[in-house]
Amino acid sequence: MVKRTSLQDNGCPIARSLDAIGDWWSLLIIRDALLGRRRFGEFQKSLGLAKNILAVRLRTLVDKDILTTAPASDGSAYQDYLLTPKGRGVFPILVALRQWSEAYDESPDDIATILVDRDECRPVRTLELYSQDGRLLSAAETTLKPRPAGKRSRLKSAPR
Amino acid sequence: MVKRTSLQDNGCPIARSLDAIGDWWSLLIIRDALLGRRRFGEFQKSLGLAKNILAVRLRTLVDKDILTTAPASDGSAYQDYLLTPKGRGVFPILVALRQWSEAYDESPDDIATILVDRDECRPVRTLELYSQDGRLLSAAETTLKPRPAGKRSRLKSAPR
């Protein structure tokens, strides 16, 4: 029986990180959670993935202490998925990913995306994260990597 | 026919980054390349993955303009895989991943891993990247996230 090699016990911390959050959906779920989403349906609608795999992903993220389930928040008898401190700690990773894309990708359209914001990744210059009770948890400003000069103007044109 | 959803044209730059380098091996290959590895066999021995999938990974990384193939470097008639500027640009992502692991993971052993170094992720305090001709390309110092006090001492004990 051939088992996929696990990187959990790898000596390299990078490999261990990848083992925990190195797949697509996990990081996108965390991104959404950082943007304030907390309900199963919110993630599902936002990410457009099948419910079964979302359920599995959420479960493993909870297992890895990246998310926690809170009993409720509105009236419903269901669960909220909230980030733990460890989960909030991936924020710099997301910023790094975003800046890399910004620096080296052609944007698929003319929109000068600067950072994700609460409404589905539309242009903002800074990303700020607030806790439920309004405290500022984290903030990041765009520090653009040098890019081929005159490539395109930034934040000049509105999304068409 | 059901196709796996591609994130290439996703409006979110984070999603696009993940589409490019969001899998295990790609990032680990880039890590190795940053550490100076350039030959097929070096990657294969270091990462311990099958040669066929290494070949595929290398090819797609070249396609995505993250690696380039240089005709030769030693005498052999084969190819070197070198990082492009875009490839070197993922360095901050690796640093972020590493710091996250450092901050929130239990280390599997007592070794106070600080940053990857050229010899298979053994403890160093800073990671510096040099080009082939000796110029310093990039450097990062460990900026540790707050961690439960007195957890363990850092860099006190030598790897046993």
Add this chain to the structure above:
DNA sequence: CCGTATCCATTCCGATACTG
């Protein structure tokens, strides 16, 4: 030493139907 080709097992993912 550097790959390519083949084969197989496992995992991933999407769609849908179903339950409470």
Add this chain to the structure above:
DNA sequence: CAGTATCGGAATGGATACGG
């Protein structure tokens, strides 16, 4: 709304064996 159950297709990953 919040999941669970099941299915099938696709991609991934590992172990070779093979050729330049």
